[in-house]
Amino acid sequence: MAWTGHDECRYPHVRPHQPGPPPGGISTFSRWSKRQMRDLRLIRPRLQFGIISSTYHLPGREARRRASDQKRCRHRTKFTMRHLTKNTVARLLLVVLLISAANGVADDNHDHDAMPRLLVMAAISDNPMGIHEVMQPMADYMGRKLAPIGIESVKIIVVDNHEQMVLLLHEKKVDWITETAYSAALLQSRGGAETLVRRWKQGVPDYRSVVFTRKSRDIQSLDDLVNRRIAFQHRGSTTGYFVVASALKSAGYRLQQLGSVYDQPAAGELGYVFSGAEYNSAIWVHKGIVDAGVVSTIDWQQESILPEKIREDMRIIYTSPPIPRALELVRGDLNPVVKAAMKQALLTAHLDPEASTALAAYQGTSKFDALDGDAVAALQLIDAAIVAETSEPVSAP
Structure with missing residues (x-):
């Protein structure tokens, strides 16, 4: 019975003429003779060249031979590493230089004065697969429209x-x-981005935020929400949080984020929680879990969010100014020729029969148009609110 190992410089082994572990493994050691068990003693595993292996101690002449083999292997390994270091350092430096040069070319592709060959389209979403399917037809369409100015393809990326x-x-x-x-x-x-055009998402150029409550509650205005609780959608929502929260703070109301819907705000403050979805806000108000909720005017009319039976029991106590429904932005230092070509292609897309499929897939977009005075004013107010929110954060629980 013999056990042969692998290459001696990588995996220490017992020489073929010496007894080794039986085919059945450690459990069959009891079948061996006392002499074999004495000559073959398993010692604890150790690390050999990055691999953890169990080694077997053999007495006498064979142990000395194995020690010599291991010493020779260590010497050979050191020699090989020293040899590689001396002969490959120049090549490694050359590879680094080539990679740096390639990165420089990639960066040059996005310089202000350079004409890019690749256009990168991006969005923020927690559903990358879904938003990619929405954007891909529009990316393909714009790739065809921008081909005459040198754009070879449009790539899509989604961030969190x-x-x-x-x-x-x-x-x-x-x-x-x-x-x-x-x-x-x-x-x-x-980020230095610039607004290029407004998008009529779902066929709507703008929308508003509404604050609603149950008709049975003694709440007629925002003043009546002090010492009560309101449900926002989530912190990144324009109409479901930011617009109303900014309006409340601008009017002098003190907001307090609550740890749960069962907590009560401090005296003189307006407590708020995040429901996570428009439908949740509607249900929480309907069941009396919170005193008021916030949705957009589009969601207010959606039967799947606010069924008619529930909507009939609600009262709107605040409506915000109009806000652009969706916007297309470009990097501020993008090549001016590319900006102009993109703007022209988007503004005329609704007149192009080839764009019909892309527009429909692009969240039901009916057209793109230039920003009007109201849209510009709304963006300026939102920008000012962002600055104020950064300098004066809302109190947390």
Whole structure:
């Protein structure tokens, strides 16, 4: 019975003429003779060249031979590493230089004066697969429209949050972004993005925020919400949080984020929680879990969010000014020729029969148009609110 190992310089082994572990493994040691068990003693595993292996101690002459083999292997390994270091350092430096040069070419592709060959379209979403399917037809359409100026393809990337998008803008790794008004204002102030056109998402150019409560409650205005609880959607929502929260703070109300819907705000403050979805806000108000909720005018009319039976029991106590429904932004230092070509293609897309499929897939977009005075004013107010929110954060529980 013999056990043969692998290459001696990588895996220490017992020589073929010496007894080794039986085919059945350690459990069959009891079948061996006392002499075999004495000559073969398993010692604790040790690390050999990055691999943990169990070694077998053999007495006498064989142990000395194995020690010599291991010493020779260590010497050979050191020699090989020293040899490689001396002969490959120049090649490694050359590879580093080539990689740096390639990165320089990639960066040059996004310089202000250079004509890019690749256009990167981006969005912020926690559902990358879904938003990719929405954006791909529009990316393909714009790729065809921009081909005459040298754009070879349009790539799509999706990030999780605003911080990642701002970083990509500063690194010049995104060119075209589609976002809501709040996100657009944030990316303009922190990332240097520019608004190109307004998008009529779901066929609507703008929308508003509404604050609603049950008719049975003694709440007639925002003043009556002091010492009560309101449900926002989530912190990144334009109409479901930011617009109303900014209006409340601008009017002098003190907001307090609550740890749960069962907590009560401090005296003189307006407590708020995040429901996570418009439907949740509606249900929480209907069941009396919170005193008021916030949705957009579009969601207010959605039967799936506010069924008619529930909506009939509600009262709107506040409606915000109009806000652009969606916006298309570009990196601020994008080549002016590309900006102009993109704007022209988007503004005329609704007149192009080839764009019908792309527009329909692009969240039911009916057209793109230039920002009017109301839209510009709304973005300026949102931008000012972002600055105020950064300097004076809302109190947390």
